[in-house]
Amino acid sequence: MKNKSYCSLLSFSAVLMLAFLSSCSAQKKNDVLANPWKVKQQIEKSVIVPVFKKQTYNIVDFGAKSGGIDNNSEAFKKAIAACTENGGGKVIVPAGKFLTGPIHLDNNVNLHLEDGAEILFSTKSSDYPLVKTTFEGTECMNHSPLIYAYNKKNIAVTGKGILNGQADNDNWWYWCGAKQYGWKEGRGNQNDPQNRIRLVESGEQNVPVEQRIFGEGSYLRPNFIEFHTCTDALIKDVKIINAPFWVIHPMKSTNVTVDGVTVESHGPNNDGCDPEYSKNVIIKNCTFNTGDDCIAIKSGKDGDGRRVAMKSENIIVKDCMMLDGHGGVVMGSEMTGGIKNVFVENCKMDSPNLDRAIRIKSNSRRGGIVENVFVRNIEVGQVKEAVLRINMFYNVYGNQTGNFIPQVKNVILENVKVKNGGKFGVLAQGYKELPIDNVVLKNVTIDKVGKAYSIENVTNIQFINTTINGEKVESPK
Template sequence: MKTVKFALSLFLISCATLLVSAQQDTQKWEEIYQIIANMKEPSFKDKTYNIVDFGAVADGETLNTEAIQKAIDTCSKTGGGTVLVPKGTFLTGAIHLKNDVNLHVSEGALLKFSTNPKDYLPLVQTRWEGNDCFNYSPLVYANGQNNFAITGKGTLDGQGSNDTWWPWKGQAQYGWKEGMPSQLLETGRPLLDKWEREEAPLFERQAGEGHYLRPQFISFIHCTSVKIEDIKIVNAPFWVVHPILSKDIIFRGVHIESLGPNSDGFDPESCKNVLVENCIFDTGDDCIALKSGRNSDGRKPNIPTENVLIRNCKMLEGHGGVVIGSEISGGARNIFAENCEMSSPHLDRAIRLKTNNHRGGVTDGLYVRNIKVGQVKDAVIRINCSYDPKEGQGNYPPMVRNVYVSNITADMTGKTPAKYGLRLEGIAGENAVENIFISDCDFKGVENISLIRDVKNLNLNNVFINNEKVELY
């Protein structure tokens, strides 16, 4: 094998520092395992409330919102238990989960969600792409609840398509046509930006009808002790699962198939103590994206997403496998990913960090190991501190530091190659990206070994790209 050396304006670290960093890496993994082990899973009374007993009809046409909600409310008020969705197809509008309720969607059961926006009124508190507002209720929602779950082998279908919800994106590929309304109107995303810039009070930020901001599929805010396990989720209107300002979250064995616009799979935002394991993601946007608010709506509360463990997951189509950003103004810390497989001709990147100097935020501590990559389009590892340049120059330089990546293999031999093995870009004149440790990695079948700019304290140890050892001097 050849050795390729790069001359970069970097401060190279010593062997002693390498040893210390390896010890810190090991210690950090032990710490996250302990944090996750100490999380208490939701538990429920052994009592079942069948939605059929509350008037639900499994004909796929009757709107069962009232019956399902009555079962949930009754279950919670009487001390909790399981709300059972039995085998069959049940049409519903917004479902609001409550304390001590396990919504169990049985194998063979299909919860099919209405495509009538009026079935997601009244408006509820949420965040939309990182900005605080009141908007249509997510299809499944909770606010300020504790100890609840969604479980079972059944399916939740948001019925997102080029005929419903997706045209609101304002792009022809998703069914939008000239003259149709979309989130691009002044009453949509631009108004949300205006509210944020002017720091409008939350109660004044009323979206909903006439604003065309699609609802999330599953979202909850200010909640604790939540589990989503085993279910299949398809065809989301927007982001698929979006916890906000919540803690102690278990996301296990979930299968997501949603290839629509902004169909991020799992987006914990300003959340603490999160386990993601044994899940499958096939998405129209990032598979997993960690967030913490956009611009002042993230900076003012300054609540990072922290203590996240992602393991044993499979990522198929998407913009990125494990992603931090772009709405990351409140920062992220102690993020871990291991033992995952990522591959699709339509997967852009495996590991991705994205921000800019409008959004800012400090990402401190990303630990990634044992990742098998079959195919990506852009880069295996991508750090981008100038994401979405149309926003222009801002005054909040981001920072990405203390990133430890080891044992990633990628083999695109005989397939369409990725553009880059490593694509790491900070900001000229700023210490935006520093302390990056990449070791024991082997990437084959990429067009370009790397694109590295404005990175401080980059260390490559035993890194091979296209059978060439990559070193710095």
């Protein structure tokens, strides 16, 4: 009898403990919704910004020659090697034009461009060796990004100089296969079945990444700056122009700060900044003028995204200017691993060539979940299509349907002013089986917009103190 009572007591205690843990877990989840901007501040405090020794290593002292004619790859390699071997510091690029192939950073190295410095990157694809990278959300072995770091810590690219990818309709861009970017019959492009399609299939078939060999002849353009599996990284103040593909790409990285950077690049897929599978990323004081999304948060694509199964989370965007682009701050379409806790504040967005302010896009082949998106204090001059666009039927490269219904919940816009809202204030389309849930517009003013909203399969959408075209908008019932 004593043992039975004792066992009952233990069982009751276990139940209480489980209930307590469950309550704590639920409370933790609700904390973000209850006070998102406090959570944002906590994230900011946790992000480690790299610090470097005062020692400097001028690339000229390692044989670099300005003028934009001599290839200075070896000088960059030697300077970076000396820097990291001696405990780190700054690798200095002085005023002048310096041509080079890809630059691979190492631990404790700050690549610093002085005012008047310009790094010109080679347009010869053969100069870019195979490395572990990614193309449109699928991992592979492909051409090295122009600036690359793999599994490094405490790294940076800083200074007032220019990073020039030299991409144009004759170099890199035509690889996309579009005539507007220089492609014509007889030129290779990514759409050959042996190129991009083969890569996507390798992801679906779970081929080991090391066996997904692309590079020369595959026409998959490299990213400009990629920090892959890195911790404590910084990009500050530089101007980046003429990128082959995605511009700034933190990949599987933690504690990344992008501060005061200007991106001007209008080529195909020229997203300004694409955090992917990354955590604790701060993008601030930047200007984006791009050929694709200004900022696009990603987490892998389709089968390969399900293999990696890693969220992008704790992404902060603040005090930025978005000009041309498909979207100001975008989540997707490569979002299979999920996106969580995105904070956007004090940004300005304005251009006749800016399609949307906030955009979320996926489809039933991608799947994935986007949850907890908080936007406040945004000024929008002009957008073409919509202020908020949520599209769960995003279609590119043909049929993109499957059995993985994407989910979106908790999207909160507050204190947003729009002068010219384009076609829709809110344009959202979800699935009947899994509707978009909990969309809130609070203290939002949108003028010169065609229609207040067009929604399908959206639950719990609220308009609180929101006016569109001068009239207060009531929440749909």
